[in-house]
Amino acid sequence: MIVRRSLYTVFMVLALAWSLCLMPLMSADAQAPVQVNVRAGAHATFTRVVFDWPTKVPYKLTKDGGLVTVIFEAAAQIDDADLNRNPPLFVGGIRSATEGGRTVSVIAVPPRSTVRDF
Known part of the structure; x- marks a missing residue:
């Protein structure tokens, strides 16, 4: 026992x-981190860059010269390979990293370009 x-x-x-x-x-x-695809659509006078998050995520966008920085308030693995392999008009490339539970993406654009987000 x-x-x-x-x-x-x-x-x-x-x-x-x-x-x-x-x-x-x-x-x-x-x-x-979730997998997030990034895609772009080039038009005659502008290019739209879209981050395909599965849910709505708060973000902050800033532009400094030829760099647009987007800070997402969630961690993600950004799949930007296609966009970097064949950059659309007005986009030089994109680099992303996850830092402290947030995702930071930096997009190269012409310095005199105007940026809008919605």
Whole structure:
């Protein structure tokens, strides 16, 4: 009887330890950044750049010379490969990174261009 209780206690301690080891892995997957596609449509006088977030995400946009910075209040993996491989009219390229739970995208544009967001 004592041996069974001891084995049961050892088993439960090992099971608890194992689950605690796996918990950080499970929470890391739950907090993995979402995949966001970025696409552009070129027109005669302007180019529209669209970030395809699965849900509405607050953001802030600023322009300084030839750089437009968009700061999204959520982490994401921005898929900008197509846009960088074949940049549309008025867009020189885009670079994105996730910092502290936010995503920062910097888009190269002509310095004298006007930027609008909506």
